[in-house]
Amino acid sequence: MIRFDNVGVRYGLGEEVLSDLCFDIKPGTFQYLTGASGSGKTSLLRLLFLSLQPTRGNISIFGKNAQALDRTELPAIRRRIGIVFQDFRLLDHMTLYENVALPLRVRGYEEASYRRDVIDLIKWVGLADRIDAFPQVLSGGEQQRAAVARAIIDQPELLLADEPTGNLDPALARRLLRLFIELNRSGTSVVIATHDLSLMEQHSARRLVLESGRMEVYD
Numbered sequence: 572m573i574r575f576d577n578v579g580v581r582y583g584l585g586e587e588v589l590s591d592l593c594f595d596i597k598p599g600t601f602q603y604l605t606g607a608s609g610s611g612k613t614s615l616l617r618l619l620f621l622s623l624q625p626t627r628g629n630i631s632i633f634g635k636n637a638q639a640l641d642r643t644e645l646p647a648i649r650r651r652i653g654i655v656f657q658d659f660r661l662l663d664h665m666t667l668y669e670n671v672a673l674p675l676r677v678r679g680y681e682e683a684s685y686r687r688d689v690i691d692l693i694k695w696v697g698l699a700d701r702i703d704a705f706p707q708v709l710s711g712g713e714q715q716r717a718a719v720a721r722a723i724i725d726q727p728e729l730l731l732a733d734e735p736t737g738n739l740d741p742a743l744a745r746r747l748l749r750l751f752i753e754l755n756r757s758g759t760s761v762v763i764a765t766h767d768l769s770l771m772e773q774h775s776a777r778r779l780v781l782e783s784g785r786m787e788v789y790d
Contacts, residue, residue: 578628606781
């Protein structure tokens with residue numbers, strides 16, 4: 572699904588923040604991306620989501636050379652990827668329901684075909700009583716769960732999650748982890764960026780460990 576060959580990234584004239592990355596992500600796999608703060612986790616997620624170009628090396632995604640993609644091809648590739656950002660990026664003028672349903676609306680589906688699925692997922696993440704609320708009145712944890720629901724509603728081929736349980740209590744964190752595991756079992760490849768060791772201990776999976784911009788892979 573994804574292959575990195577000697578990928579490096581630098582911002583401006585500074586030193587590389589990621590260096591000599593060589594790894595792959597196979598279809599239907601689950602992996603944690605971990606490392607200390609500042610180790611390059613967010614930059615790597617941006618590479619995977621094609622919102623950042625490498626300074627050197629090659630990235631292949633869904634069988635295509637990422638650097639050779641035309642701008643017109645990017646939306647179709649990104650629709651195959653679900654992403655949970657640390658800052659959530661919910662749209663303030665839309666209700667929670669409308670935010671979660673947005674990926675399906677963008678694809679042109681009729682609401683009647685997805686309304687029940689959206690409502691069921693919102694209930695599953697514990698937000699049934701907030702379904703018509705706007706993001707401004709949601710707590711940080713509620714916004715986080717809404718962002719997760721939006722990322723997975725369309726069962727993407729690849730899910731990227733940047734600290735998805737960071738604002739949640741342990742019980743909710745476990746519940747979301749179970750959701751990610753079930754999504755993975757249905758065929759989605761999952762990459763969770765986290766520094767939460769207790770979360771990683773709950774589900775054994777491959778670890779991509781970044782340290783000072785370099786990666787070690789532990790299968």
